[in-house]
Amino acid sequence: MENSSSSQNKKVELSLDKEIELLSKSKNKKPKLVNLAKVEKTLAQNSKQFIYTKKLFKNFKDDTDLHSFVQKLFKLKELKHFSKIHLLVHEKGERESLNFEYTKSTINSTKFSVEIFTNLFNSIKKSKDRSFGEISLKGTPFDIMGTFLAHEFSFRFHSVILIIGRDDFLPQQKEDKFFLKFLAPILKNYIEPLVENTKEAEQIKMFKKVLESSVYNFKFYKGKTCIFSNINEFKNKPVKINIDPDSYFLIDKDNSSLLDQADIFHQERVTLLGDLFNTLKHELSNPLFGLQLSSELLLLEDLDDDQHEFVKEINLSIKRSQDIIENFKDLYDDNLEFKDLNVIEILNEVFTLTKSKSRNLKRLIHIESKELDESQITINSNSTWLAQIFFNLIVNAAEACQELSSPELKIVFTLENNSLFINFTDNGPGISEELVRDIFTPFYTTKDKGTGLGLAICKNLAKKLGGQLNCLQTSKGASFDLILPYGYSDN
């Protein structure tokens, strides 16, 4: 904070300085003033400034873009004679700094070295009234004519220098210097988030450039959304790319919630799997039928017992394959219908589908409540979503337990307050306390090849089914509670 002031108006400026400080901090400390007339004068100024500050806040309130924010500064009546504003931005730890150069109608951005930035920053900080002549910019790449006003800001991640110039050689007026001092603490609140946003926007622009000039041939589909995740530059926040139907592609910082992205992923995956499945079904059902017919035919032939048994096994395998195809059709039905379905049946179908992973996993299905039938638990739900949740929980359990000699998954059905509780507990290594907190976070994964979307999607699907999916804190093994509304429609 500046303590000294120009010798001429020392007393007045000192007290006003304190008023400004007071105003910006909005604390009710009484300034140390002796002259009553001055107190009155200051208070009058104070209230005027207070109103003006409020006006300024209102003016800047809704700005999310740094550049339009700076353009607004030109519109302030106190700054109307100024023609140029520089905003020098240095991200701490970077070798290069950014220079945003604004006139009333243009924006230009260039880069320059951190040494120049640091020297300028320090000399502004040390200066008495933050008013400079052209000479101070010698050796810097900035093109400002005449004298200028400057203020430095130090933020958490960035250092910023604000330079306001008139492009003439007249010395800056006392009023101008005073105004900037008054304005600086107010601006400080706005510049920090805007600079951070801008930095991110610049990085996305760079990222887009890299993609465009990439030697890799990215195949983007117009009107679709691509999501890039795990990019260090964005602190692992996913970047959503919208492919504009008219231009090549556009990149935007994703503002939607992460769960929405999980939804998009899920929707696209279901559609894709649905298409894939239909093709497979068409391509497989005919040859399978041929096999079925010919094995039936063989059974009519004069075979000895061994041969007969053998062909019968072939026949059963074919029938099982046909059943799997039929079940798949129900699982990847992309309709959003709720209908009465048997939870046990769906669970068994999913076990069939996950057989390659869950083969060694011992299934312990237990019905806790007497009201429930162990072969038929009917609820009104969506089979695709329910199967997707079962699928993830079973595969996760199977993967977690794969090192064990006797892996098992206990599934317990309980009826409580008209809700069906399905608890999945495995005997694997379990989930640590910190992990339990993050386990449903999209893109969070502990697997080498995981997307981190599985459980996030499941939690959302459980919600869509009118229920919930919770991860329980246990001493050993992972434990999940899937809670679904119990009951079925009358028809």
Next chain:
Amino acid sequence: MDILIIEDEILIQQSLKKLLEKFKVDVDVTSNGKDAIELIKNKEYDRIVCDLMLKDITGFDIIEESKSKYDLKEISNKFVIITAYSSEQVLEKALGYNCILLNKPFKNIANAIKTMIDGKLHE
């Protein structure tokens, strides 16, 4: 009794042929539509078992070609359509010819064979 089987999945074609032959039926087979049309024009069949999706043309094209030889009533009696893809449109079109339509895979193979022989639907 003579039956023509038009089916391009060889295992289905040959199995049906052998199954029908067990019922003392004479069976001709073909995998493509062009040959089927020639056979229909040059020989008298009691039944024509026809797959809808062939590599060159569809079963409906074969039925249309047969109109030069048979009237609508004969067509509805002679043709048995077998298909794996029974969409609404396919069903409607088959009904238009008043033909019997069997979905692949057959729910009951014995009943399907009976249908091919007597031209009546057995549930």
